[in-house]
Amino acid sequence: ALERVSLGQGIQMESLFYRAVLHVILRDHYSSYKSEKRVGNVYSRAKSFVDYVRRALRRLELDDSKLCDSDIQSYHDTYKARMDEMHAFNLLKVTLAPCIEGLILLDRLCYLKEQENVSFSALVQLFDPLLSPRCYAVVGLKSHAMKLKS
DSSP: OHHHHHTTOOOOHHHHHHHHHHHHHHHHHTTSOOOSSOOOSOGGGOSSHHHHHHHHHHHTTOOGGGSOHHHHHHHHHHHHTTHHHHHHHHHHHHHHHHHHHHHHHHHHHHHHHHOTTEEEEEEEEOSOTTTOSOOEEEEEEEOSSOOOOO
């Protein structure tokens, strides 16, 4: 979230990089594997990229013996040169996402303002944006009195 970046908490680029390269490995060796299971926070416990991939494959209940450590490490080494591109993309995403989300919220608020049966509508901040950037709610109250049609 932009709020976290502006407070110096930054973007966890290495964990995002690990996740992206894991997806390439899944695509190349596990037939574009899609799963209902989630990798979760494997990064915080991993000691290296190879350890991260092994933990993630086990979490996804995939056979990690298909790949040797050097194959896994070669993916890391191949894509490491593109980390600056990924960093630039994520900064752009973090910068533009609040603008786009704000436009969507304002569009929904305008829709409520246009409705004759809505007596009150507002955009309300529910909690701190540092907890989640999606901390806003569009609130509308229906009118109790119905207008008689003539």
